[in-house]
Amino acid sequence: MSSIRFDAVHKAFGALTVLRSLDLDIPDRTFLALLGPSGCGKTTALRMLAGLEMPTAGRLLIGDRDVTRLQPRDRDIAMVFQSYALYPQMTVAENIGYPLWIRKVPDAERRAKIAEVATTLEIETLLERRPKQLSGGQRQRVALARAIVRNPAAFLMDEPLSNLDARLRLSMRGEIKRLCQSLGAKTLYVTHDQAEALTMADLIAVMNGGALQQLASPAGIYERPANRFVATFVGNPPMNVLPATVTEAGLSVAGTPIALPEDRLAECRRYQVTEIGLRPEDAHVVAQGTPGALAGAIFVVEPMGNETLVDVRVEGGRLTVRAERGFSANPGDRVGIAFDPANACFFDPMGKTVVHRV
Ligand SMILES: Nc1ncnc2c1ncn2[C@@H]1O[C@H](COP(=O)(O)OP(=O)(O)O)[C@@H](O)[C@H]1O
Ligand SMILES: [Mg+2]
Known part of the structure; x- marks a missing residue:
């Protein structure tokens, strides 16, 4: 055939x-x-x-x-x-x-x-x-x-x-x-x-x-x-995309410095990364002020039965996080959003993925 x-x-x-x-x-x-x-x-x-x-x-x-x-x-x-x-x-x-x-x-x-x-x-x-x-x-x-x-x-x-x-x-x-x-x-x-x-x-x-x-x-x-x-x-809810800034000092997302291994940071610099992509299941709601977490405020909480979708406002954007079944919070609550940057990907100004998830 x-x-x-x-x-x-x-x-x-x-x-x-x-x-x-x-x-x-x-x-x-x-x-x-x-x-x-x-x-x-x-x-x-x-x-x-x-x-x-x-x-x-x-x-x-x-x-x-x-x-x-x-x-x-x-x-x-x-x-x-x-x-x-x-x-x-x-x-x-x-x-x-x-x-x-x-x-x-x-x-x-x-x-x-x-x-x-x-x-x-x-x-x-x-x-x-x-x-x-x-x-x-x-x-x-x-x-x-x-x-x-x-x-x-x-x-x-x-x-x-x-x-x-x-x-x-x-x-x-x-x-x-x-x-x-x-x-x-x-x-x-x-x-x-x-x-x-x-x-x-x-x-x-x-x-x-x-x-x-x-x-x-x-x-x-x-x-x-x-x-x-x-x-x-592809993905439901869709991948979150947030503005990211790369300087000599390092990577910053929503006003928060994010630690990256030197080789990944070098790649981000080389390709002039402007955005970070993070899937909802790779982000977690944590207590406000947790080191390395983005500072945010709860926008809306959507219980799905088997899990909970949480929309959080952060500086420069909004993201959706998958939380466990039974998660509860009130709109306006201050929270942190933690993620492992190894699970993130990065886009150049044309929207091309230049640094992939590890
Ligand atoms: N026979 C046709 N004459 C003119 N325009 C058409 C014709 N068939 C499709 N189009 C246009 O081509 C585009 C793609 O259509 P289509 O292949 O049906 O898209 P999809 O299946 O992805 O929704 C649309 O803008 C549609 O209006
Ligand atoms: Mg069609």
Whole structure:
């Protein structure tokens, strides 16, 4: 089997540039999440790969085949749309079997295949219904069944869970991951939901403004974000970013000198660091006046059940800290915020991560 490649793919709609020279390599048997905010060009990238849209420049390759100019049906990929796109007048069985029917697969073989995927997706009792007689989750399963029925070389999924309620979204997340693992096909999964990307993907491609920001494993994206955009887009609550000053005397954050090992301090100086990034779980509320802690005041306390999110105002900004379940404090209380600077990363004036977490 073979990889999928975007080779310097560029896309403009008239004067609007939507994708800027996208290079992306999706290895075989890989679940890749294309993650980014609404409007960053994810759907357009997927539609070009499916053959529903032509690139303005660049090439699309499946294995060594240049598919840039091939018809959608000749690309051997299946797409699952956000809207499911089921045929309302057809039964579930007919919807699932449709890709086989247009390929003139003999009746008996088609029926056997429909029964097999219906069992995999646990919709075998729904085969005679029509889409309007199904719940959102059941429609989603039918759309997935239709995609997997003919063993395509790759699955493309565009925000397939976004029309489901929160609870169902969580359970389908795990099911789609399992399904894709068991099928062993390449999957390109588009989402704006960082939790979906982190939990489901082998690789995450983070996009913003039509440009690829970083391609890495979920752990790589979370632990070593390439820039401030990735650092603050992935993670919930997002990474805190505060102004940082580096002088001959050392590093200072929110008016507090922070001790750094000499080599890390030298790196901060060399790259003219202007900001520090700190994840909420790497900061702790401590007593006011604790040495090395930032001086702050409680802004708001949000109990989440299993943990508590605490928003604290410090000089020059605000940060969110994860505290334990049952934590309590009042707005305005003076506190300290302690952290191990080894867990922080540092950004240059362009927002590039120049010093990573140790
Ligand atoms: N057919 C089209 N004609 C003109 N502009 C389009 C078309 N399709 C998408 N766009 C624009 O391209 C940008 C990216 O869209 P899209 O790929 O759908 O983003 P995403 O899926 O990341 O939300 C948006 O600004 C959108 O309005
Ligand atoms: Mg989209």
